[in-house]
Amino acid sequence: MRAKILALLLVAALIAAPLAVPLARAQEQPPELTGNWQQDVIALGKWFQAHGVTKIHFSVQAAGDPNSVMRMYGIVEAANRINKVWADNGINVKITVDTYWESDFKKQFDNFVTQYDLGQNGDFFVNSYIYIATLAADGRLLDITEWVQKYWNSVFSDFYAPLMKAAQYKGKYYGIPQDTEARPLYIRKDVAKCMGWDLTGLAEKVKKGEFTWADVFLKAKEAKEKGCADWGLIHRRGSAHPDLIQFIFAYGGKLYDNKTGKLVVDKTAIYKWFATEAAFADAGLLPRNILDWDWATQIHPTIVGESKAKGGTGNTLFDIGGTWYWTEWQTKDYYLDPHTHQKRPLTPEEVKEKFYYTLFPAGEKGDKPVTLSQPFMWMIAANTGKDNPHYNDPAYKKAYEELAFLIVVAASDPVINAVHSIISAHVPVRKQASALLKNKTFINNLVNLKLPFSQQVIDAIAPIVKKTANPINIEFLANVSYMLDYTHLAPSHPYYNKLADIFKDALDKVLKGEMKPADAVNYVVQKVKADPDLKDNTEIIGEIPAHWSLVPQATTTTSPAAGTQGTATTSPAQAQTTTGKKGGGHTGLIIGTIVLIIIIIAAWLAVRGKGQ
Amino acid sequence: MRASRTLNNPLFFLLPALLLIIVFYIIPLVITTWVSFTPLRNWRITLLSKYIGLENYRDLFYFITHDPDGILVLKTTVVFVVFTLIVNVLGGLLLAIATYIIEEKVSLTFRLLWLLPRMTPLAVFGLIWYYFFYGSPQGTLNAFLLHLGLIDKPYFWGTDPRLLPWSAWAIIVFVNGLVGVSYGMIIFYSAFKSIPPELITAAKVDGASTWQIIRHILVPMTRWHLVFVTVWQLLSLVTSYTHLFVLVDWRIVDKWHGTTWALFVFNEAFGDVKNQGLAAAAAVVLVIIGVLLGLVTLRIMRFSQTTPEPKGDL
Numbered sequence: 007m008r009a010k011i012l013a014l015l016l017v018a019a020l021i022a023a024p025l026a027v028p029l030a031r032a033q034e035q036p037p038e039l040t041g042n043w044q045q046d047v048i049a050l051g052k053w054f055q056a057h058g059v060t061k062i063h064f065s066v067q068a069a070g071d072p073n074s075v076m077r078m079y080g081i082v083e084a085a086n087r088i089n090k091v092w093a094d095n096g097i098n099v100k101i102t103v104d105t106y107w108e109s110d111f112k113k114q115f116d117n118f119v120t121q122y123d124l125g126q127n128g129d130f131f132v133n134s135y136i137y138i139a140t141l142a143a144d145g146r147l148l149d150i151t152e153w154v155q156k157y158w159n160s161v162f163s164d165f166y167a168p169l170m171k172a173a174q175y176k177g178k179y180y181g182i183p184q185d186t187e188a189r190p191l192y193i194r195k196d197v198a199k200c201m202g203w204d205l206t207g208l209a210e211k212v213k214k215g216e217f218t219w220a221d222v223f224l225k226a227k228e229a230k231e232k233g234c235a236d237w238g239l240i241h242r243r244g245s246a247h248p249d250l251i252q253f254i255f256a257y258g259g260k261l262y263d264n265k266t267g268k269l270v271v272d273k274t275a276i277y278k279w280f281a282t283e284a285a286f287a288d289a290g291l292l293p294r295n296i297l298d299w300d301w302a303t304q305i306h307p308t309i310v311g312e313s314k315a316k317g318g319t320g321n322t323l324f325d326i327g328g329t330w331y332w333t334e335w336q337t338k339d340y341y342l343d344p345h346t347h348q349k350r351p352l353t354p355e356e357v358k359e360k361f362y363y364t365l366f367p368a369g370e371k372g373d374k375p376v377t378l379s380q381p382f383m384w385m386i387a388a389n390t391g392k393d394n395p396h397y398n399d400p401a402y403k404k405a406y407e408e409l410a411f412l413i414v415v416a417a418s419d420p421v422i423n424a425v426h427s428i429i430s431a432h433v434p435v436r437k438q439a440s441a442l443l444k445n446k447t448f449i450n451n452l453v454n455l456k457l458p459f460s461q462q463v464i465d466a467i468a469p470i471v472k473k474t475a476n477p478i479n480i481e482f483l484a485n486v487s488y489m490l491d492y493t494h495l496a497p498s499h500p501y502y503n504k505l506a507d508i509f510k511d512a513l514d515k516v517l518k519g520e521m522k523p524a525d526a527v528n529y530v531v532q533k534v535k536a537d538p539d540l541k542d543n544t545e546i547i548g549e550i551p552a553h554w555s556l557v558p559q560a561t562t563t564t565s566p567a568a569g570t571q572g573t574a575t576t577s578p579a580q581a582q583t584t585t586g587k588k589g590g591g592h593t594g595l596i597i598g599t600i601v602l603i604i605i606i607i608a609a610w611l612a613v614r615g616k617g618q
Numbered sequence: 619m620r621a622s623r624t625l626n627n628p629l630f631f632l633l634p635a636l637l638l639i640i641v642f643y644i645i646p647l648v649i650t651t652w653v654s655f656t657p658l659r660n661w662r663i664t665l666l667s668k669y670i671g672l673e674n675y676r677d678l679f680y681f682i683t684h685d686p687d688g689i690l691v692l693k694t695t696v697v698f699v700v701f702t703l704i705v706n707v708l709g710g711l712l713l714a715i716a717t718y719i720i721e722e723k724v725s726l727t728f729r730l731l732w733l734l735p736r737m738t739p740l741a742v743f744g745l746i747w748y749y750f751f752y753g754s755p756q757g758t759l760n761a762f763l764l765h766l767g768l769i770d771k772p773y774f775w776g777t778d779p780r781l782l783p784w785s786a787w788a789i790i791v792f793v794n795g796l797v798g799v800s801y802g803m804i805i806f807y808s809a810f811k812s813i814p815p816e817l818i819t820a821a822k823v824d825g826a827s828t829w830q831i832i833r834h835i836l837v838p839m840t841r842w843h844l845v846f847v848t849v850w851q852l853l854s855l856v857t858s859y860t861h862l863f864v865l866v867d868w869r870i871v872d873k874w875h876g877t878t879w880a881l882f883v884f885n886e887a888f889g890d891v892k893n894q895g896l897a898a899a900a901a902v903v904l905v906i907i908g909v910l911l912g913l914v915t916l917r918i919m920r921f922s923q924t925t926p927e928p929k930g931d932l
Contacts, residue, residue, distance in 0.1 A: 112890070116888075119660045119661050119662075119892065120661050122661070122662075123661060123662065123663040123664070140660065144659075144660055144662050146662075295753060295774055295777065295869075298753075298774075298777065298869040503890050503891070504890075504891060507890055507891075511687075511873065511874075514873075515779070518774075518777060518778065518779050519779055519780075520779035520782070529686055532684070532685070532686050533685055533686065533687070535684060536680060536681055536684035536685035536686075536688065537677075537681070537685070538676075538677050538680060
């Protein structure tokens with residue numbers, strides 16, 4: 007009997023032993039992060055080594071213009087630095103990083119969400135902060151609040167506060183700012199000179215709110231009337247709504263209510279935005295189909311080009327753009343050279359010679375000038391580390407998450423951030439990086455590619471550095487940095503994209519003369535109310551101002567193409583009538599459709615009966 | 619004995635087709651129907667287990683009744699399906715008659731030419747129409763009309779509000795018609811070819827005109843094909859969106875004047891919104907409408923009379 011019991015115990019012990027090992031492992035948690043990067047990296051490396059992990063694999067999904075590749079190589083460089091620390095300390099663990107690049111950041115978001123539940127997404131997602139709300143609400147981003155707090159003093163207190171705020175969703179951190187930008191109003195110096203306009207001191211006037219959108223309109227009109235420009239104003243197409251929603255802020259409106267956490271449709275400000283653009287379009291200063299214009303073949307060639315009269319691609323006096331345009335014009339073939347008749351990039355000197363820049367002017371006297379930032383973020387996927395050994399063990403999972411966070415901390419290094427800012431014309435996210443822009447030694451090292459980066463990263467960015475790292479670009483970045491004091495952020499709300507889409511459709515209708523500005527505001531309201539998600543998450547405030555026009559006492563001229571559109575002013579009552587009619591038509595059509603379906607079914611049944 | 623019994627079982631022969639239908643139609647339909655009762659968004663597959671009843675259908679009805687563009691989607695769908703169907707069926711019939719009447723060598727070239735739009739990759743086909751309707755003086759249509767002096771300035775044909783809605787609708791019908799018309803042409807042409815030539819010869823000997831031959835021989839003898847092409851094209855058009863997607867996405871036509879119900883389903887699921895639950899609800903409605911329309915058309919066109927029971931014992 008005793009022998010039987012002993013045998014049973016032995017068998018039980020043999021069965022329990024393999025189970026006990028993972029259990030013991032699971033209880034052995036990785037070291038907690040302390041806020042000291044070097045120390046944390048070494049401790050974590052030792053933990054991995056002790057637990058038999060020698061190879062760790064991560065991947066990064068990043069997006070942006072061709073000069074912004076440090077969004078991807080920043081992670082690669084950070085991993086290489088950790089590898090070096092481990093190697094220096096005799097730790098036999100190595101990280102490898104796969105990189106995935108997509109020029110269209112929306113497409114990269116699509117890739118990320120469709121791949122996520124299949125486990126095919128990247129561990130790092132480098133994209134606009136506007137996706138934080140959506141992804142965090144869906145549980146697809148790692149909550150890094152605890153670690154951000156631990157690294158606050160050593161790293162994150164150096165970041166610009168509004169940008170760190172943009173990394174939050176419902177009070178928790180789901181990302182770390184990677185870069186940001188301002189959206190200046192660019193003014194062509196040669197066009198201004200042609201019309202006899204001295205730009206000296208204009209940036210100051212804009213800053214003080216003395217030069218408003220009414221002045222922009224009058225100057226644009228003058229430029230066109232004097233034959234100096236083909237267009238008065240050019241801006242990007244509808245997908246670039248951040249450029250355009252600056253109008254809402256410039257007219258003193260808002261898009262988000264911090265107290266309720268809801269989106270805001272500010273009818274007054276939106277009406278003024280639409281009316282302003284309508285005035286430009288009616289006067290032939292802004293192409294009616296600008297929202298259909300192509301980025302590379304129409305928009306930029308017109309911004310940088312010579313007038314059509316001179317055989318160029320057309321030109322404009324004003325352009326609403328972003329800071330990154332500055333280097334994009336130097337790397338892309340947008341300029342049609344009148345001498346060679348070939349397209350080529352502009353030189354830094356030419357860009358400086360052609361463009362003046364200011365803040366986005368105030369809507370009216372008394373309003374404030376603005377700019378808008380849409381910072382990019384390093385985001386860590388909630389399933390980071392999924393491709394590595396023992397991921398399903400909570401201890402290992404936590405270790406991979408900690409390592410991913412340490413990689414992001416390393417990627418936020420001031421040198422990496424400053425290099426990225428210079429070569430992509432984005433604004434640094436932290437003060438130490440901003441200081442480096444004024445550091446001559448650093449600049450010299452960058453120009454000569456003497457950077458503390460691994461050879462893999464230096465090789466990747468060398469051609470871009472060659473084209474973009476020069477004193478003119480660095481001076482530009484330093485000059486636009488003040489704009490961040492005037493910056494606004496687009497709402498970080500899961501349904502903001504839906505609202506932005508409605509703005510885009512409404513503006514398109516206004517520009518093409520399909521709707522008057524007041525009708526378009528009512529269209530926005532109607533669309534918001536028709537969408538249960540938006541309806542529950544949006545406040546509608548303000549009223550359409552009666553008899554408001556961009557330029558008081560002067561009505562804008564009606565171009566033949568304007569169709570039903572005359573002046574920039576519209577009676578709200580008129581708009582109500584139009585919308586009301588539409589609503590009535592709907593009910594009729596719905597009933598009509600239902601009746602039609604019933605008739606078809608009845609006919610079918612009748613025919614069927616006859617057949618039998 | 620056993621093998622012979624197996625071969626006599628109709629299920630044995632039906633099985634391959636049934637399997638294909640179950641795997642590629644029934645199961646996706648069941649999944650789509652289930653998704654329509656869930657809050658699936660952003661491809662968050664874990665949400666598939668959450669049942670929310672008829673919420674998506676309520677939202678869909680709310681969209682149609684309250685959104686200014688909701689009703690436009692319905693109008694566009696009706697116009698697109700009806701007019702493209704007319705083009706595809708009658709156009710196909712006319713082309714088939716034309717190719718049947720003319721000399722075989724010429725006919726072959728002619729048929730091949732009409733098949734080109736169907737054979738051209740979607741992106742290339744879209745690009746052709748992009749430049750054709752392009753709103754600058756360099757756009758093919760504008761350049762042509764300007765040259766003839768019929769217009770004095772270029773038009774954005776598919777988006778100019780003065781020309782909407784019919785300009786956009788005409789473009790989507792025209793472009794899709796060009797692709798679809800060749801299908802009817804091939805079916806009708808082969809049907810004409812299967813008619814015993816003696817009948818045509820006899821009619822000619824009796825002094826029948828071409829019109830009389832068409833009216834009394836060609837069309838009546840290809841009634842089954844007419845019904846088939848009509849129903850097939852109808853169901854295809856109700857669910858078709860690829861060419862429309864290119865036309866809308868490349869801004870050849872106005873967004874809402876080019877969006878049919880099928881494209882709305884696609885955009886809801888794969889566009890910026892990514893509301894797969896709502897898209898699935900819209901897709902289920904589309905399937906129901908498609909089935910009803912198909913059955914009604916078959917009844918109205920008396921499809922059963924065109925397919926008599928086989929004679930003799932099996």
